[in-house]
Amino acid sequence: MLINRVGTFFILLGITLIALFILSDMAKSPTCGLLVFGFVSLGLGIFMWFRDPPPPKEPTGRFRILKSMNKKPVKK
Numbered sequence: 594m595l596i597n598r599v600g601t602f603f604i605l606l607g608i609t610l611i612a613l614f615i616l617s618d619m620a621k622s623p624t625c626g627l628l629v630f631g632f633v634s635l636g637l638g639i640f641m642w643f644r645d646p647p648p649p650k651e652p653t654g655r656f657r658i659l660k661s662m663n664k665k666p667v668k669k
Contacts (some may be wrong), residue, residue: 594648600641607635 611633617624 595646596641596644600638600643600645602637603634604642605638607631607633607638610634617619 608631610627614624614627615635617627
């Protein structure tokens with residue numbers, strides 16, 4: 594679970610660094626280090642996120658009364 598959160602952090606960091614590179618390129622002073630570190634952290638984050646995906650959520654049990662009323666009785 595912790596690896597998943599760290600992976601999500603690296604994904605967000607990579608996207609931010611790539612966006613900063615795009616903004617620096619628009620300002621006519623591109624910093625290629627932002628692009629390189631952005632792609633490296635994005636790749637590392639994706640690897641970590643897929644290595645330990647988030648666990649599936651358990652059903653909360655909401656609307657269980659409505660679901661049980663909706664079920665049709667089984668004919669014998």
